[in-house]
Amino acid sequence: MDVVVCVKQVPDTEQPIRVRPDGSGIDDQGLNWILNYYDEHAVEEALRVREKHGGTVTVVCVGPPRAAEAVRTALAMGADEAVHVADPALEGADHLAVARVLARVIGQLRYDLVLCGRLATDDNASVVGAALAEYLGLPQATAISKLQIGDSLATVEREVEGGVELVKVPLPALFTVERTINEPRYPTLPGIMKAKRKEIRTLGLADLGLEPGEVGAQASRVRYTRFEPPPRRQAGQVVTPDSPEEAARVIVRFLQETAKVL
Amino acid sequence: MQNDVWVVADHAGGNPRRITLELLGKGRELADAREGRLVAVVLGHGLLDLGPAFGQYGADTVVAVDHPHLHAYTTDGYTEVLSALVRERAPWLVMVPSTAWGRDCAPRLAARAGAGIVTEVEALWLEDGRLLTRRPMYTRKVMGIVEYVGSGPHLAVVLPKVFPPAGRQEGRAAQVERVEAGVSEPRSRVVETRSLQRERVSLTEADVIVSGGRGLRGPENFALLEALAAELGAAVGSSRPPVDSGWVPHDYEIGQTGKTVSPTVYIAVGISGAPQHLAGMSGSKYIVAINKDPNAPIFQLASLGVVGDLFQIVPKLTEEVRRLKAQG
Structure with missing residues (x-):
């Protein structure tokens, strides 16, 4: 069972993220760049599939040169091979364009399964996975919380409004994973040492036979015009009531008079 | 067109x-x-x-x-x-x-x-x-x-x-x-849908959400929130620690790794207000927070913050709402 995992490098959102004063982007001073959490779970799931069914795990990443660090993390967790597409012409590419680049890379690999994180915690879009499935012509299931590989069929679970669906999907297929699917392993010291020696195949658009006009900013159908800090919540009041009864009365009054839900 | x-x-x-x-x-x-x-x-x-x-x-x-x-x-x-x-x-x-x-x-x-x-x-x-x-x-x-x-x-x-x-x-x-459209046989098939065995208001549609955090101390205490939610016609959610501790199922979770909600009122009970949780609920119109720690970050965001013991306040609140509804 050969598995391809798509990964992205994102700023650690547990740290403060600030918008530049001119609104042109986020302030990247002092940002800590990490492997997207959801992709960590995708790598972990791929490793578990390999441990159970044999095969290889290949990591594919589209992103600037610094993103090689995230690829390295996935290799240190245990992935076998890695491809990193870095090209300045991809600046301003939208999610569909990134999915087309990934499709071009993965189309040249041998695989039975493609895994992605459900979303990346930077732009929070959840677009690339399903769009990639479309470009590769694969069946898909998004936001899965359980994966079981059968003969030529995978059985997955995904949470939907008010329930959980059990879906049977023929392989090869693409799945995007929820964080509940597993607990990712930490890279071990030998793993980290080994990852340092593994080669990351770095490609530009020309290597893939792609033109900037097909996948760069010119080809994109959406464009970020500016960034804003979130609207400030109106500072409310904090009270320390004398008794539980008093506390209950204060809250009820608020629910009736201000929020008007009672 | x-x-x-x-x-x-x-x-x-x-x-x-x-x-x-x-x-x-x-x-x-x-x-x-x-x-x-x-x-x-x-x-x-x-x-x-x-x-x-x-x-x-x-x-x-x-x-x-x-x-x-x-x-x-x-x-x-x-x-x-x-x-x-x-x-x-x-x-x-x-x-x-x-x-x-x-x-x-x-x-x-x-x-x-x-x-x-x-x-x-x-x-x-x-x-x-x-x-x-x-x-x-x-x-x-x-x-x-x-x-x-x-x-x-x-x-x-x-x-x-x-x-x-x-x-x-x-x-x-x-x-x-x-x-009239021809539709090909879909490749994947839903073989079973298990409804989550609770008569619950859905979190993403609820007008009012009562949500519990680490301050609840154990699974049994979520009953306090269920009782309040029943009186308010609200949905019950949680922050991440109760899910990680196995007190409530994952579909309760609100935050970066769970659901994003924006109800009219979000009542945060025993939730300190970690950034990962705020990511999922700060779009709420009003936030009411009950917490015994006056320095809890949730209070910086709350429309109404109440400092006190949730184990005493929540039952009184449930009682007060019930009394009010009985009056019509």
């Missing part, structure tokens, strides 16, 4: 769900601004009287595709039917609800139809003839303003509860156009 606004309906047997009404309300406004029609696109099987059901909420036309393969959502079935319609009729804007099926289908539809896509949309407006959207990023620490490029079709996956539902206009009916 270049100016038409489509709403792909989330519905139960042809009856629009709340999020569909929210999209119809915003869709009406944008269709009017563009002098286009508002079209509800309804996929399903055994669909009956759709004209009044959607017309009374502002749709001019219902485009209905009725096929056994569309009885339940499948990626293949929805993508095939919707992309054929979009290509043939070239609407200006297609609004898709941000539900499990909407998020599954929309990127694929955009890729196949060659449409620009923006997800997690919480505002949509026209500026000098351009269509702009606002969406949360970086766990809600940043809002991104995104513009669609070109003349369309544009695809927007819209969050629940960000637009008010369309008002009901008694007696208004939409024209219904039934489209």
Whole structure:
């Protein structure tokens, strides 16, 4: 069972993220760049599939040169091979364009399964996975919380409004994973040492036979015009009531008079 | 048709769900601004009287595709039917609800139809003839303003509860156009749907949410929140620690790794207010926080903060709401 995992490098959102004063982007001073959490779970799931069914795990990443660090993390967790597409012409590419680049890379690999994180915690879009499935012509299931590989069929679970669906999907297929699917392993010291020696195949658009006009900013159908800090919540009041009864009365009054839900 | 606004309906047997009404309300406004029609696109099987059901909420036309393969959502079935319609009729804007099926289908539809896509949309407006959207990023620490490029079709996956539902206009009916479409056998198959065995108000649709954190101390104490929620007609949620500790199932979780909610009132009980939790609930209209620690970060965000012992306050609050309701 050969598995391809798509990964992205994102700023650690547990740290403060600030918008530049001119609104042109986020302030990247002092940002800590990490492997997207959801992709960590995708790598972990791929490793578990390999441990159970044999095969290889290949990591594919589209992103600037610094993103090689995230690829390295996935290799240190245990992935076998890695491809990193870095090209300045991809600046301003939208999610569909990134999915087309990934499709071009993965189309040249041998695989039975493609895994992605459900979303990346930077732009929070959840677009690339399903769009990639479309470009590769694969069946898909998004936001899965359980994966079981059968003969030529995978059985997955995904949470939907008010329930959980059990879906049977023929392989090869693409799945995007929820964080509940597993607990990712930490890279071990030998793993980290080994990852340092593994080669990351770095490609530009020309290597893939792609033109900037097909996948760069010119080809994109959406464009970020500016960034804003979130609207400030109106500072409310904090009270320390004398008794539980008093506390209950204060809250009820608020629910009736201000929020008007009672 | 270049100016038409489509709403792909989330519905139960042809009856629009709340999020569909929210999209119809915003869709009406944008269709009017563009002098286009508002079209509800309804996929399903055994669909009956759709004209009044959607017309009374502002749709001019219902485009209905009725096929056994569309009885339940499948990626293949929805993508095939919707992309054929979009290509043939070239609407200006297609609004898709941000539900499990909407998020599954929309990127694929955009890729196949060659449409620009923006997800997690919480505002949509026209500026000098351009269509702009606002969406949360970086766990809600940043809002991104995104513009669609070109003349369309544009695809927007819209969050629940960000637009008010369309008002009901008694007696208004939409024209219904039934489209005969061949639908291929979907490759994947839903073999079972397990409903989460609780009669619960859904978190993403609830007007009021009562949510518990580490301060609850154990699974048994969630009963306090269930009792309060029952009186308020509210949904019950949680922050991450109760889920990690196994006190409540994962579908309770609100925050970066769980659901994003924006109810009218969010009552945070024993929740300190870690950034990962705030990412999922800071879009709430009002936040009421009950916490014994006066320095809890949640108080910096709360519309009303109450410092005190939740184990004493919550039962009194439940009692007080019950008493009030009994008075009528």
